[in-house]
Amino acid sequence: MLQCHYHCCRQLLTVRSFTINCWAAAVIMRSFTSNDRKVQRIYDCIIGGKRHGLAEGITLVESTHSKKKKQAQELLTAVLAKLKVREDNARRTNTFRIGLTGPPGAGKSTLIEALGKHLTAKDHKVAVLAVDPSSSLTGGSLLGDKTRMHDLSRDPNAFIRASPSCGSLGGVARNTNDAVVLCEGAGYDTIIIETIGVGQSEYAVADMVDMFVLIVPPAGGDELQGLKRGIVEMADLILVNKSDGELLIPARRMKAEYTSAMKLLRKRSKIWIPKVLKLSSKTKEGLPEAWDKMCEFKSVMTESGDLIRKRQRQQTVWMWNHIRENIMDIFKSNTNVANSVNEIEREVGLGVLTPGHGADLLLQLFRLGVQENKL
Secondary structure (H helix, E strand, O other): HHHHHHHHHHHHHHOOHHHHHHHHHHHHHOOOOOOHHHHHHHHHHHHOOOHHHHHHHHHEEEEEEEHHHHHHHHHHHHHHHHHHHHHHHHHHOOOEEEEEEEOOOOOOOHHHHHHHHHHHOOOOOEEEEEEEEEOOEEEEEEEOOHHHHHHHHHOOOEEEEEEOOOOOOOOOOHHHHHHHHHHHHHOOOOEEOOOOHHHHHHHHHHHHOHHHHHEEOOOOOHHHHHOOOOOHOOEEEEEEOOOOOOHHHHHHHHHHHHHHHHHHOOOOOOOOOEEEEEEOEEEEEEEEHHHHHHHHHHHHHHHOEEEEEEHHHHHHHHHHHHHHHHHHHHHHHHHHHHHHHHHHHHHHHHHOOOOHHHHHHHHHHHHHHHHHHHO
């Protein structure tokens, strides 16, 4: 009976766009169950395209406070419902999510500013979500991307948000995916995510963007190190930056080496072959061609239906990522674990227990606590 009811509901949601719009509107009305004026105000500001409201909304979804996490879910549910209405009316995906990564010194921020100004001049609305590494000692971050993108930060059609990584692996903050949703709800059609750029774990950003772009400098030392499998084979486009002045010749050589190397890597898509281009953020040479190639990628992926399928798969991936993070919080908050963790850590540190044995003991205490709560 429940399964039959589920299929009936699915049919009602897909028969006509009018039905979907009514459903989405109902979700928006139900989402503010707590009658929270703050959430309603932030939602109105975001849908109205106000940057201060978007900034406040991202701050809310980044919070780890229990009450604010509930408010964030209400806000995200309402914004998602609104986006569903927009996409159904337009009958296509109106936004383009681009992930940019690369080693330190590749010129990521300079390139993003140049690309952002190029797009705002074409009446695009650009949101930049930049992730800065957090200190392992103090937990603080510099968050200096607005300083590095001085001109773009003053552009009324651009929004720049710097967030700390807070120890998250993969070069992106844990709530970056939620911030993307809010940016799209505020009317930004191009979302650029700049990652930390600290290693091959950067491929995590590929699970939240439509196109993954790798930026490399023309003279980065041993070029063969950059041709290892991992982050390179995840790239949909490779840009050799700083291709000007004395670096022009090394940039040409780097482009040729990457082009040859890409032929040896396993293809991730049957309909798209990753390209290697050189450009200069300083002179803007090659920048229009790079954007044209990005647009070509979006067009090809949209027409084939791969873009929608990719986003659907990514949503599932991030759902499980959140589950893993929340499980760790639940584990540490367990009374049995909290009462014994210091002692077990001490014994592991002294070599009395192996790390594996210590982990098993904590897991047993956690299971025991769960069973006690059931009783």
